[in-house]
Amino acid sequence: MSGVLAVLEQRDGKLHKMSLEALAAAQQFGAELGLPVFAAVLGFEVPALAGYRLDKVHVLEHELLRDYTPDGYSIALQELIGRHQPKIVIFPHTYQVRDFAPKLATAMGRALVSDVVGHRVDNGNLVLVRQLFQGKINADVRFEGDAPYFASIQAGAFRADKLEAGSAPVEKMTPQLSAGQIRTKPLELFRESARAVDLSAAEIIVSVGRGIREAENIPVVQKLADALGAELAASRPICDNGWLPMERQVGSSGQTVAPKLYVAVGISGAIQHLVGMKGAKTIVAINKDPEAPIFEVADYGIVGDLFQVVPAIIEALGK
Amino acid sequence: MKIVVAIKQVPARDSLLKVNSSGTWIEDADLAYEINEPDAYALEAGLQLKEKQGGEVVVLCAGPDRAGQTIREALAKGADRAIHIETDESVLDTLTLSRMMARALATEKPDLVLTGLQSDDLGYGQTGVVLAETMGLPHATLIMNVEADGAGIKVKRELEDGWFQHVLMPLPALLTIQSGATKLRYATLMGIKKAKSKEVKKLDAASLGATGAVSVRLERIYLPEKAKRSQIFDGPPKEAAAQLVEKLRFEARVI
Numbered sequence: 425m426s427g428v429l430a431v432l433e434q435r436d437g438k439l440h441k442m443s444l445e446a447l448a449a450a451q452q453f454g455a456e457l458g459l460p461v462f463a464a465v466l467g468f469e470v471p472a473l474a475g476y477r478l479d480k481v482h483v484l485e486h487e488l489l490r491d492y493t494p495d496g497y498s499i500a501l502q503e504l505i506g507r508h509q510p511k512i513v514i515f516p517h518t519y520q521v522r523d524f525a526p527k528l529a530t531a532m533g534r535a536l537v538s539d540v541v542g543h544r545v546d547n548g549n550l551v552l553v554r555q556l557f558q559g560k561i562n563a564d565v566r567f568e569g570d571a572p573y574f575a576s577i578q579a580g581a582f583r584a585d586k587l588e589a590g591s592a593p594v595e596k597m598t599p600q601l602s603a604g605q606i607r608t609k610p611l612e613l614f615r616e617s618a619r620a621v622d623l624s625a626a627e628i629i630v631s632v633g634r635g636i637r638e639a640e641n642i643p644v645v646q647k648l649a650d651a652l653g654a655e656l657a658a659s660r661p662i663c664d665n666g667w668l669p670m671e672r673q674v675g676s677s678g679q680t681v682a683p684k685l686y687v688a689v690g691i692s693g694a695i696q697h698l699v700g701m702k703g704a705k706t707i708v709a710i711n712k713d714p715e716a717p718i719f720e721v722a723d724y725g726i727v728g729d730l731f732q733v734v735p736a737i738i739e740a741l742g743k
Numbered sequence: 744m745k746i747v748v749a750i751k752q753v754p755a756r757d758s759l760l761k762v763n764s765s766g767t768w769i770e771d772a773d774l775a776y777e778i779n780e781p782d783a784y785a786l787e788a789g790l791q792l793k794e795k796q797g798g799e800v801v802v803l804c805a806g807p808d809r810a811g812q813t814i815r816e817a818l819a820k821g822a823d824r825a826i827h828i829e830t831d832e833s834v835l836d837t838l839t840l841s842r843m844m845a846r847a848l849a850t851e852k853p854d855l856v857l858t859g860l861q862s863d864d865l866g867y868g869q870t871g872v873v874l875a876e877t878m879g880l881p882h883a884t885l886i887m888n889v890e891a892d893g894a895g896i897k898v899k900r901e902l903e904d905g906w907f908q909h910v911l912m913p914l915p916a917l918l919t920i921q922s923g924a925t926k927l928r929y930a931t932l933m934g935i936k937k938a939k940s941k942e943v944k945k946l947d948a949a950s951l952g953a954t955g956a957v958s959v960r961l962e963r964i965y966l967p968e969k970a971k972r973s974q975i976f977d978g979p980p981k982e983a984a985a986q987l988v989e990k991l992r993f994e995a996r997v998i
Contacts, residue, residue: 494872494882496850519903523884526757526837526869530876534960535838556964557864560760561769564962565835598962607881609911616907628998652998664923670905677901679943706995709973719973722985724996727977736984741998 427460427479428453429510431501433518437471442516444584446577447476450514451588456545475588488601494524495606500599501528517576529574530643536574537565541581558694559717569743579699621671628685629656631674634663635690635711635730639667643676644687644734651738659697675700690730693718744798747788747848749858750782752806752813756863766963778813781859785920787927790821790859792889799823803847805840818938819930830948836957837873843951845877856917860885875917882917883910887924904986
């Protein structure tokens with residue numbers, strides 16, 4: 425088919441939120457490169473994808489795809505890709521994709537360009553933009569050699585509301601899979617504790633990162649949260665260290681928030697954190713490193729020592 | 744149990760990074776280097792497993808000469824020996840690098856290969872999975888805990904939005920370890936002393952058949968353009984704080 429194939433992620437018949445962004449990326453690449461656009465969904469009794477302008481939707485159904493395994497997904501997709509020969513294969517950069525897409529690309533003798541945040545077309549060739557050094561530096565990367573080319577798309581890099589509506593014929597396929605090929609046995613999903621704090625409902629959030637240095641310093645930011653009437657949240661390392669409970673973690677492995685005001689204190693802004701908070705209306709960053717990626721998304725920033733800056737803000741708020 | 748832990752040396756986390764004049768890589772002359780933090784968690788997981796199950800921890804590292812320092816630090820923390828693939832890994836794609844690592848491990852036949860979930864420099868987040876496929880091993884990613892389960896293992900995998908899953912796997916297998924699941928140990932004085940006499944086998948990249956033919960090329964690196972126009976206050980703390988509060992009250996009107 426020599427087109428752009430978007431491999432989408434679903435659970436219980438619902439598409440992962442990043443899947444629509446990956447589909448938008450595929451439509452955009454297809455339009456700019458003059459290639460047809462296809463989508464694929466895997467599972468068991470997968471509902472067909474309707475409502476988007478696509479040349480075809482491939483539905484890969486098999487009893488052995490009911491529960492996700494990297495072996496099952498990789499084998500099924502190798503068959504689809506081998507049969508239809510897409511030029512470009514796009515994935516959303518989800519945890520599941522991180523688990524199987526590098527395996528699939530390797531099995532087909534290719535390298536995957538993961539975590540893509542942008543693109544351009546240069547002389548008919550796709551140049552992808554991705555981040556290095558936790559977002560401090562960008563890189564342009566290019567595919568070499570023969571297609572297929574594999575890429576996964578970071579959350580928020582393409583807009584799902586730009587998806588072109590329309591319709592697509594559905595083609596069902598039952599991949600050749602046998603139980604002996606699946607080497608791992610996944611058990612039930614579970615959650616460890618009920619979430620007591622719903623950060624997504626907070627209007628103002630003060631969030632703290634590595635810059636706080638030690639647990640004894642948490643009251644410094646708690647005072648700021650109190651002064652603003654805000655919920656206190658944190659980036660992952662703070663919760664990993666047990667300085668704040670896991671339920672207060674913002675980012676890809678924690679909660680996604682979109683408050684009126686988000687104050688990031690001593691947070692450098694790794695992409696895993698940014699995806700959880702960049703929808704905030706107003707973002708304030710306080711960090712000693714002027715090059716910290718958090719300043720990329722901040723509306724207001726203070727470059728300085730948080731142990732001096734935060735008390736000064738509390739004082740200014742009291743005036 | 745023979746455990747191989749694949750580690751990488753990367754620029755220290757708080758390094759001020761500058762792009763070199765040709766835009767091909769960062770200025771690396773004055774940089775300090777350290778173990779890639781996610782790999783430090785993989786090493787910790789490996790050392791803890793060895794303490795519980797017995798066996799051996801072998802460190803595998805691809806990198807230039809300077810990576811020797813990071814390897815010694817891993818040995819000082821308790822790894823038994825190391826394999827150092829001497830290469831400039833920054834110019835290789837994940838696939839080429841993993842093929843070299845797989846060849847370096849061909850005679851080792853480990854029961855378990857561990858690595859971090861991603862590197863702090865390139866951040867592709869796939870070396871572990873690619874290495875597993877290259878070696879023909881089953882894998883699982885973002886692992887919080889490993890326990891023995893009959894002839895195989897039972898691992899706890901982290902999924903998105905606070906979900907977890909247990910997965911049963913046969914051995915040999917490869918796991919990428921989630922950062923932060925355990926506390927990292929420090930090297931003891933005794934450990935540092937012992938590390939000096941531990942074996943570091945050096946392998947030449949060329950002898951591992953690195954062809955240099957890559958399927959992805961890093962073309963150019965550069966500082967990102969600011970997506971948003973931020974207003975930065977960099978005066979004395981009191982002044983900056985007053986300016987910020989003024990803006991939040993009367994411009995953004997969010998407090």
